[in-house]
Amino acid sequence: MEARHLRYAVALAEQEHFGRAAATLGIAQPPLSKQIADLEREVGARLFDRTRQGVFPTAAGEAFLARARRALDEIAAATVDAGRAARGETGRLRLGFIASALLDPLPGVLSRFGRERPDVRMELHEMATSRSSPALIAGELDVALTLGPPRGAGAEHLVSVPVGTDHVIAVVSSAHPYAGQPSISVDQLRQQPLIVSAGEDEPAVVAALHALLGTDSTALGGAAVARDVHTIIGLAASGVGVGLGPSRMRAAPRPGVRFCEVTPRTPLPDLVLSFTARDHTPVLRAFLDTIRKNCPEVGAALNDRIRPRS
Amino acid sequence: MEARHLRYAVALAEQEHFGRAAATLGIAQPPLSKQIADLEREVGARLFDRTRQGVFPTAAGEAFLARARRALDEIAAATVDAGRAARGETGRLRLGFIASALLDPLPGVLSRFGRERPDVRMELHEMATSRSSPALIAGELDVALTLGPPRGAGAEHLVSVPVGTDHVIAVVSSAHPYAGQPSISVDQLRQQPLIVSAGEDEPAVVAALHALLGTDSTALGGAAVARDVHTIIGLAASGVGVGLGPSRMRAAPRPGVRFCEVTPRTPLPDLVLSFTARDHTPVLRAFLDTIRKNCPEVGAALNDRIRPRS
């Protein structure tokens, strides 16, 4: 059975007349009679009653037509859906990101992308840098925001673009003696209880802090440890000590805290956007387009690294 | 686009290999390649990624395949549903009947038919004899149980078969003086308050009662009037008077009442099964088959009146 048979049966049921139905289908009457006859033979039941008053579906015909109409609707929808998926209007984007990316680049990009592609399902996975690359290579993510470029087995199959530099800044309670200073020196920091992020997931951050403070053990003596930047800011606000974190923290202003530069300026690994070099889904391409529009300088770097329509 | 394209795309997605997919479809590989290429051109998007590892759907392909599978399921179901409808296994039966038919022939027939055709939807309409025939002719009913054969315009297009004779009996409270009698005479009835059914809908019953009681006015002096036999029996049970109704009342035994014959025996119009002479739905044919099996003598009359498979 072919879709043609369904279309012909539906047209015949609508027109209730072989000649008119054939005309609307753009064919002559005899082929329509033949196709309907073939259909009835294949189904094994008479589908239409041919009366003087017109052609009407039998009980079997009604049952058949209900299914036929749904099948034709599905076929029409198949083309539409495929087109929308090909243009990246529907689908999903699985994005891995480090927690601090939620502060600065993500809100703007996500809200813009959400407005441009309302029917794309976003799957956001907060994860450490070290877990993103394997997930990308395994096809479990479409794109990731990490600290520093991807490393490890298969990283050569990934493309990465820096989307922002970063360095260590301090966050203190407004009531803190350092709050009024434009910057805080290392010596001043050494005299304070410090609040830093837990180091297991992001060793590069810990290494930067060690470089800054001149310690060489993995533990930062006497420091409070938090799992994410919001907690660091919260602890600093409560006066527990001086928080240290990425400059991207400034994107989370909060009454009662002040952000201060730290001297010497200590770089943190770049925030990097990475994805597989090939097999880009239309949604991923649309997402990269959004980033291009949102951050022109990142867009330029993107254009250098991926060929259009690859 | 034809169903063939959907089947080929689904097979290709399952086999992930043009050669194997073509083999399962019973065709050679080149035609499959061509049909898939035609499909992709018509849809306007690449549906499969041809890689060294195998052939896999793109995002557009996944969207297309989801619809394609549903369309193919609908097409398969269309044939199955049409077959079941043609055999009368599904569908509906619109049955008009007078209330008293619920006492005797209907319960047995309906329960048997419900067991034989569990997926047929029964639409039961209690209605007076006078309304059944127009409803049958207008195509609003498939079959009707009436008192006496159909009359009126178009009645010649109906077939009717008597399914039972009937006559007037009395129903009295067990405490009533007549309760012990095998039969009650007309003279005895005339001395009692009588309970009869309302006459507007079934004039033939009223006429029979007039014939029995020898009155010629349309009103039965001093009688209580009920709209259905259950009410007649209930009123009789409460001692209001002597109920008169069809002998089919005996099928509704109730503690506290007795049924008695009435002399002289007064016939009521036959209970008649009627339906249109042509355009029988498969469900109606199945229903008539059930009646044939349930009541052999009615079956014989049916066989006389309708030709098989008409």
Add this chain to the structure above:
DNA sequence: CGTGGCAATATCTCTGAGGTATCGCCAGCA
């Protein structure tokens, strides 16, 4: 008893689905 409208049948045509043979491409390999 024509007559007109409609679906079915007969017959032909030509499109296009499917077959065979072959090519082009690339990964794996010596």
Add this chain to the structure above:
DNA sequence: TGCTGGCGATACCTCAGAGATATTGCCACG
């Protein structure tokens, strides 16, 4: 680096069947 094998695409042919035209058969009309 050329060789080879596997796979999909291409080229070309064949014939089944979708569709066109002409005609028939069959009632409900006048």
